[in-house]
Amino acid sequence: MAHAATHDHHDHHGAPQSFIQRWLLSTNHKDIGTLYLIFSLTMFFIGGAFAMVIRAELFKPGMQLVQPYFFNEMTTMHALVMIFGAIMPAFVGLANWMVPLMVGAPDMALPRMNNLSFWILPFAFIMLLSTLFMPGGGPAGGWTMYPPLSLQGESVAYVIFAIHLMGISSIMGAINIIATILNMRAPGMDLLKMPVFVWSWLITAFLLIAVMPVLAGAVTMLLTDKYFGTNFFNAAGGGDPVLYQHIFWFFGHPEVYIMILPAFGIISEIIPTFSRKPIFGYRAMVFAIASIAFLSFIVWAHHMFAVGLPMGAEMFFMYATMLIAVPTGVKVFNWVSTMWGGSMTFETPMLFSIAFVILFTIGGFSGLMLALAPADFQYHDTYFVVAHFHYVLVTGAAFSIMAAAYYWLPKWSGNMYSETWGKIHFWSSVISVNVLFFPQHFLGLAGMPRRIPDYNVAFANFNMISSIGGFWFGASQLIFLGVIIHCVYFAKKKAADRSWEGAKGLEWTVPSPAPHHTFDVPPVIHDDELAHGHTDH
Amino acid sequence: MTSGVIRRSVTAWAAVAFATFGTAAWGNPEPNQLNMTKGVSEWSPYALHMVGLWVCVAIGILVFGAMFIAMFRFRKSRGAVAEKWTHSTKLEIVWTVVPVIILIVLARLATGGLTSFADTTGSEMTIKVTGYQWKWRYDYVDYKGKAVEQVGFVSRLEESSDRTRQLKSNLDPEKIKVDGYNTYLLDVDKPLVVPIHTKIRFVIVGGDVIHSWWVPALGWKMDAIPGIANAAWTNIKEPGVYRGQCAELCGQDHGFMPIVVKAVPKAEFEQWLATQQEEAKAAKAQQTAQTAPAPANQG
Incomplete structure (x- = not known):
């Protein structure tokens, strides 16, 4: 790997030398993937800073730091930035980097559109974040933007335009991923030989294309209600505020699976690698992802059990929601069975993956409890819900992204990261995240509503514990940043092409770091090299 | 935390334990309260909540238990050699059917709660x-x-x-x-x-x-x-x-x-x-x- 041992500016094919040409005008899937990942990490820290403001204000009863309205801006912005800025771009970045490498394609199918879909994002987020500095402030009606409250804000137009841009970016990204997967696989890479990560993204991309226009429609109606005198959601004009919630959650529920299905894919790559055993029930895994995606379209009103739906509707959405536990259970059981009988080692990506399985499952358990509509009359809009979705989004989605970063960093950078510091990052994160979010279950059950800046003394102790966990978890992520910078620029230990002993798949057949262009000629597929080459069952 | 705070916490925990398992009426948030209130009304989702909770705890113990046994037994450092099998139809049927049965039981309980909640007739x-x-x-x-x-x-x-x-x-x-x-x-x-x-x-x-x-x-x-x-x-x-x-x-x-x-x-x-x-x-x-x-x- 002599040629791979140099800095990636000097790959054998040669990336453009000029900074502008290389990064601003890039059409290369790896460079655009890197851009997405850097952007996502930046947003992760910005959104994290908002969370620190929230946890600092909630450290003890009484208002010490910020006005209630600013607190609401923080909860709203934290969610928008983390969902649309951190989690989703991180998965798109991983897809950009890895999907062509995993299916033996030379690049994404639509490279110029790829450039556009990334470069829209910084503008969308600059616009969104700029509202915080405007008179009237940023959005403060929650990320769900329920009218009539959200229409009281002064920043509605900015936020909606930013969301439109993010939606356009996501749709273009999704089209690109589908086109790549369906058209650019190397000969012999049958659909049912694809890595689970590629499968998960193929299905996620269809979800994105299906629901992002729905969100665009919902927020456009908000816009016309605010500025053009329409009455879609205005009761006084014959409209219906609940209609917005139906439309929003028809987008919103598939959206939460958009943020977790690629995570399933990542975990399904990493656990077999470090168990040195093929994934258990490959077809069942793919089928489970597809059925979760299908079910995600018929469960939206479980976010609305307290709006006073007719009893029949509550029953339907409750049963449909409970049904999701079946394919999700299959996935968890299959991951455990993959480990069973394996030969396991516990490098950082594996540690994050195991934590994912346990903690995501805890989030799934609270999800099952929330699905029980009568119990949800209590849980709804409390810290129990906050705990639930942070278990699935932080210890679920975000942990899977961290696992992926550690897993593929050697391939991206050509260097091995520091295993010691990776493990310190892991242990610090996994302990603090539970200190942060587990007590929130208790707070919610005891009666603390979400999105409040101040609370009764009864909630004081667990809030203080949660805040301490929050600061600790936030600080732990600086270790992550340090490990990445060290790995890319300073690490001495070079990565082998097959960076992990048990790793299978086409991405490990190219040099580390992956040269600027790979698979100019389609690779010859040897089933033995694939993680799922033998689909004899 | 000062020792005073800790002592107060212990007292509060004891109060909560009493409130949870004793018979005292208790509806408002208490310091260090862990669980949902039973409530004071004829209609209460408390029982359903507890059934859901214990079902999750039981499944959690089984799944996480199996995981920790696997992590302990099948370590490379203990000389474990990876096996080759990748599926088991029997097992897969079991862990699809058993959850369905559990869900049906839960759904039945929850449906009862929904119908009684929706019935506002006979109010005085x-x-x-x-x-x-x-x-x-x-x-x-x-x-x-x-x-x-x-x-x-x-x-x-x-x-x-x-x-x-x-x-x-x-x-x-x-x-x-x-x-x-x-x-x-x-x-x-x-x-x-x-x-x-x-x-x-x-x-x-x-x-x-x-x-x-x-x-x-x-x-x-x-x-x-x-x-x-x-x-x-x-x-x-x-x-x-x-x-x-x-x-x-x-x-x-x-x-x-x-x-x-x-x-x-x-x-x-x-x-x-x-x-x-x-x-x-x-x-x-x-x-x-x-x-x-x-x-x-x-x-």
């Missing part, structure tokens, strides 16, 4: 609840089949909490107590007074934006939405003061519009209601007397 009393930014209005509509005239009032955060919650007020939230119970942000100037052992129907609406009327001791919350009249009911079994809060983000003071329900014996309630009606009548008479000489100015 109706109260209209209106959410405003950032206060509640209560109007007594009827009681025992008779319309109640002009009993309605606005209920908002009481004054000492309101002063304390201002940014950098430097006032101590710990000091706001009623009968030894800390009521910071959980007390109002005028509580909703209701009789016990009476099926009360609530009609809940929103006056400006969406709010949500939630008293944990009653076991449910219901959104207060402009243009929609939602219905819910309760039948409180024990007298007491039950506290709750708005549960739907409704603007800057969302955290500062608490709800207090004061449940009293029927006789006491009837007396209270009569006084309210008298006062309302007197107030109206006075108002008419005052405004009568002035020319009606209604365009």
Whole structure:
């Protein structure tokens, strides 16, 4: 790997030398993937800073730091930035980097559109974040933007335009991923030989294309209600505020699976690698992802059990929601069975993956409890819900992204990261995240509503514990940043092409770091090299 | 934490343990409370919640137990060699069918809870609840089949909490107590007074934006939405003061519009209601007397 041992500016094919040409005008899937990942990490820290403001204000009863309205801006912005800025771009970045490498394609199918879909994002987020500095402030009606409250804000137009841009970016990204997967696989890479990560993204991309226009429609109606005198959601004009919630959650529920299905894919790559055993029930895994995606379209009103739906509707959405536990259970059981009988080692990506399985499952358990509509009359809009979705989004989605970063960093950078510091990052994160979010279950059950800046003394102790966990978890992520910078620029230990002993798949057949262009000629597929080459069952 | 805080915490934990497993009526948030309240109403999701919780705990022990055994037994450092098998139809059928059966049981229990909650028939009393930014209005509509005239009032955060919650007020939230119970942000100037052992129907609406009327001791919350009249009911079994809060983000003071329900014996309630009606009548008479000489100015 002599040629791979140099800095990636000097790959054998040669990336453009000029900074502008290389990064601003890039059409290369790896460079655009890197851009997405850097952007996502930046947003992760910005959104994290908002969370620190929230946890600092909630450290003890009484208002010490910020006005209630600013607190609401923080909860709203934290969610928008983390969902649309951190989690989703991180998965798109991983897809950009890895999907062509995993299916033996030379690049994404639509490279110029790829450039556009990334470069829209910084503008969308600059616009969104700029509202915080405007008179009237940023959005403060929650990320769900329920009218009539959200229409009281002064920043509605900015936020909606930013969301439109993010939606356009996501749709273009999704089209690109589908086109790549369906058209650019190397000969012999049958659909049912694809890595689970590629499968998960193929299905996620269809979800994105299906629901992002729905969100665009919902927020456009908000816009016309605010500025053009329409009455879609205005009761006084014959409209219906609940209609917005139906439309929003028809987008919103598939959206939460958009943020977790690629995570399933990542975990399904990493656990077999470090168990040195093929994934258990490959077809069942793919089928489970597809059925979760299908079910995600018929469960939206479980976010609305307290709006006073007719009893029949509550029953339907409750049963449909409970049904999701079946394919999700299959996935968890299959991951455990993959480990069973394996030969396991516990490098950082594996540690994050195991934590994912346990903690995501805890989030799934609270999800099952929330699905029980009568119990949800209590849980709804409390810290129990906050705990639930942070278990699935932080210890679920975000942990899977961290696992992926550690897993593929050697391939991206050509260097091995520091295993010691990776493990310190892991242990610090996994302990603090539970200190942060587990007590929130208790707070919610005891009666603390979400999105409040101040609370009764009864909630004081667990809030203080949660805040301490929050600061600790936030600080732990600086270790992550340090490990990445060290790995890319300073690490001495070079990565082998097959960076992990048990790793299978086409991405490990190219040099580390992956040269600027790979698979100019389609690779010859040897089933033995694939993680799922033998689909004899 | 100082030792005093720890000692107080221990005492509080003991109180919670007693409240959870003892028979004491207990509806309001307690320090270090871990679990949902059983509530004080005829309808309560507590049992369903506990069934759901224990089902999750049992499955969790099985799954995580298997995982930890795997992580211990099948380590490369212990010389484990990877096996080759990748599927087992028998196992896969088992872990698809068993969860389905568990879900059916849960669904059956939950369906019972939904049907009983939806049944507001046979109520002896109706109260209209209106959410405003950032206060509640209560109007007594009827009681025992008779319309109640002009009993309605606005209920908002009481004054000492309101002063304390201002940014950098430097006032101590710990000091706001009623009968030894800390009521910071959980007390109002005028509580909703209701009789016990009476099926009360609530009609809940929103006056400006969406709010949500939630008293944990009653076991449910219901959104207060402009243009929609939602219905819910309760039948409180024990007298007491039950506290709750708005549960739907409704603007800057969302955290500062608490709800207090004061449940009293029927006789006491009837007396209270009569006084309210008298006062309302007197107030109206006075108002008419005052405004009568002035020319009606209604365009």
